[in-house]
Amino acid sequence: MSEKILVIGANGQIGTELVTALRGIHGADAVIAADINNPADDLRNSGPYELANVLDKDNLHHIFQKHRPTQVYLLAAILSAVGEQKPKMAWDLNMTGLFHVLDFSVEFKVAKVFWPSSIAVFGPHSPKFETPQYCIMDPNTVYGFSKLAGERWCEYYFNKYGLDVRSIRYPGLIGWRANPGGGTTDYAVHIFHEALKKGSYKSFLSAGTALPMMYMDDAIRATIALMDAPSDALTIRSSYNLAGISFTPEQLAAEIKKHIPAFEISYADNDPRQAIADSWPKSIDDNYAQKDWNWQPEYDLPTMVGDMLTNLKNII
Numbered sequence: 001m002s003e004k005i006l007v008i009g010a011n012g013q014i015g016t017e018l019v020t021a022l023r024g025i026h027g028a029d030a031v032i033a034a035d036i037n038n039p040a041d042d043l044r045n046s047g048p049y050e051l052a053n054v055l056d057k058d059n060l061h062h063i064f065q066k067h068r069p070t071q072v073y074l075l076a077a078i079l080s081a082v083g084e085q086k087p088k089m090a091w092d093l094n095m096t097g098l099f100h101v102l103d104f105s106v107e108f109k110v111a112k113v114f115w116p117s118s119i120a121v122f123g124p125h126s127p128k129f130e131t132p133q134y135c136i137m138d139p140n141t142v143y144g145f146s147k148l149a150g151e152r153w154c155e156y157y158f159n160k161y162g163l164d165v166r167s168i169r170y171p172g173l174i175g176w177r178a179n180p181g182g183g184t185t186d187y188a189v190h191i192f193h194e195a196l197k198k199g200s201y202k203s204f205l206s207a208g209t210a211l212p213m214m215y216m217d218d219a220i221r222a223t224i225a226l227m228d229a230p231s232d233a234l235t236i237r238s239s240y241n242l243a244g245i246s247f248t249p250e251q252l253a254a255e256i257k258k259h260i261p262a263f264e265i266s267y268a269d270n271d272p273r274q275a276i277a278d279s280w281p282k283s284i285d286d287n288y289a290q291k292d293w294n295w296q297p298e299y300d301l302p303t304m305v306g307d308m309l310t311n312l313k314n315i316i
């Protein structure tokens with residue numbers, strides 16, 4: 001079957017890289033990039049593009065009707081830090097957008113849907129180290145509990161309507177092709193830009209704040225592997241835990257210093273994102289992803305830092 005893949009939120013941190021990867025696999029015309037904003041030139045010039053606001057039900061319905069996608073990736077969301085500034089808007093966008101896509105996917109018989117969850121589904125009472133797939137979950141950010149509610153709805157649509165929804169609880173994602181958009185883990189991307197531009201960086205998280213992270217190349221590989229896995233191999237229809245690398249700002253700075261010896265890091269006091277980070281896991285147990293679809297990350301801290309700096313140097 002030839003695929004028609006709709007990626008909603010194509011201009012974001014994941015979307016930018018995913019559209020390129022999917023167009024490489026399926027051909028440019030098979031992948032429709034859609035976003036609320038106009039695309040960057042390379043996205044516009046490399047294949048079909050639609051302006052889409054997930055809250056505009058009629059327009060979204062029209063896009064499903066026009067393209068009849070076989071696969072849909074819904075990446076549009078408000079992340080943890082911005083969500084705390086606009087809590088109702090974050091809830092509305094994250095939940096209503098998901099409902100529109102789930103309902104239209106049932107209506108138009110979309111074969112597979114991907115929707116990203118996050119480590120933000122865990123909360124202060126979840127185990128902090130090697131956080132398991134199933135445990136106490138008491139997220140206290142709007143983003144976190146919108147993702148947890150979304151997971152429940154994805155599983156519900158799978159059980160009730162047979163919709164083949166697949167999902168990953170992404171850790172913080174680090175890539176050089178696109179900037180992150182308003183999360184708590186964004187420091188781990190900003191630090192590279194500032195290290196190359198200014199030779200210093202003021203971290204909004206404290207020196208010892210460990211968080212689960214992943215290099216974007218691994219995240220894209222994981223996403224495509226999950227979507228390619230046979231449906232009957234998947235034992236989780238809420239969202240899979242996924243582990244990459246765990247590190248602190250201090251450890252990341254020490255690794256950057258191996259490439260840029262003069263690099264200096266300092267730390268801000270009283271940033272609201274610190275409390276969010278403190279409520280999240282420090283490392284993740286992704287046993288189910290390993291067993292069900294053979295997940296293994298390729299990048300560790302040194303290889304991720306080396307690759308980031310090499311590529312970023314050429315574009316900033």
Ligand code: AKB
Pocket residue numbers: 079080081117118119120143170171172173182183184185186
């Ligand atoms: C955020 O920091 O909000 C995101 C996430 C971990 O989901 N990067």
